[in-house]
Amino acid sequence: MLQGGRLKLILAISFPLLLTSTLYWFYLCSKLFEHLKINHPQIYSEIGEPSLFWNSTPSNNNALLKFLLKKEWLKVDDTYLNKTCSIMRLFFIIYSIVLFIVLFIVFAAFFVEAT
DSSP states (O other): OOOHHHHHHHHHHHHHHHHHHHHHHHHHHHHHHHHHHHHOHHHHHHTTOOOSSTTOOHHHHHHHHHHHHTTGGGGSOOHHHHHHHHHHHHHHHHHHHHHHHHHHHHHHHHHHHHO
16 A cells, blocks of 8 residues: 555654644643633633643543534634634644544555555
C-alpha cells in the first residue's frame, strides 16, 4: 500500500502538526476556562469547573465537548465566547478527522506489511 519512505514522510509531517495542534488546543481551553470562570460562572459550573490538568475528568471533558459540538455557547450573548467556541469547535472537528486519517494510514500500512 504505502512504501516505507512515504509512510515515514506522512509521520514526519503529521506528528509535529498534531503535537502543535494539541498544544494550541490546550491554549484555547485555558483561555475558555478562564473566561467562563470570570464571566459565566454558572456555565463554568455546569461543565464541571474544568481546568487543564487538576480537574480534567472524563465527565468534564464530555461536558466541554457537548458544550462545543451542540453550540450551547450561542445561548449567551458574548462575542468573545462566540468567537472562541466557534474556533474550538471547528478546530476539534478538523483535528479529529486528520488524526483519524493518519491513524488509518499508519495502521493500514502496518497491517498490509504484516500480511
